[in-house]
Amino acid sequence: RVDKTGRRLKVPHMGWSMLSLTQHHPMWHGIAPGSRFYFVHSYYVEPGQDDHIAAVCDYGGVFCAAVSAPNIFAVQFHPEKSQVMGLRLLDNFMQWNGQ
Numbered sequence: 159r160v161d162k163t164g165r166r167l168k169v170p171h172m173g174w175s176m177l178s179l180t181q182h183h184p185m186w187h188g189i190a191p192g193s194r195f196y197f198v199h200s201y202y203v204e205p206g207q208d209d210h211i212a213a214v215c216d217y218g219g220v221f222c223a224a225v226s227a228p229n230i231f232a233v234q235f236h237p238e239k240s241q242v243m244g245l246r247l248l249d250n251f252m253q254w255n256g257q
Contacts, residue, residue, distance in 0.1 A: 159218040167218045170200035175235075177213045177223055184257075185212070185224075185231050185250045193243045195223075195235035202234055229256040 159167040174194045179186055202221040205211055212231065213224035224233045231254070237244035 196239040197235045
């Protein structure tokens with residue numbers, strides 16, 4: 159994988175990356191746009207519907223980092239390794255009623 163400047167990027171993608179939130183969702187309560195989360199992955203999902211994309215990340219190209227649908231929320235990153243923002247996301251999950 160290569161970024162926009164031609165720099166080679168490691169795969170799997172490991173480390174801290176910034177999220178761009180693409181939709182309002184209760185899971186993002188208290189999480190600012192541009193917050194960083196910890197990723198460890200070598201693939202990503204391409205949702206069939208763009209309105210299911212809850213956040214994106216740019217690592218040599220923009221990819222889906224979180225998806226949502228009724229009663230579903232899934233992330234590509236590791237909340238448990240993402241320090242304060244990860245704990246906030248997990249707390250939001252415990253409070254979320256699925257709507």
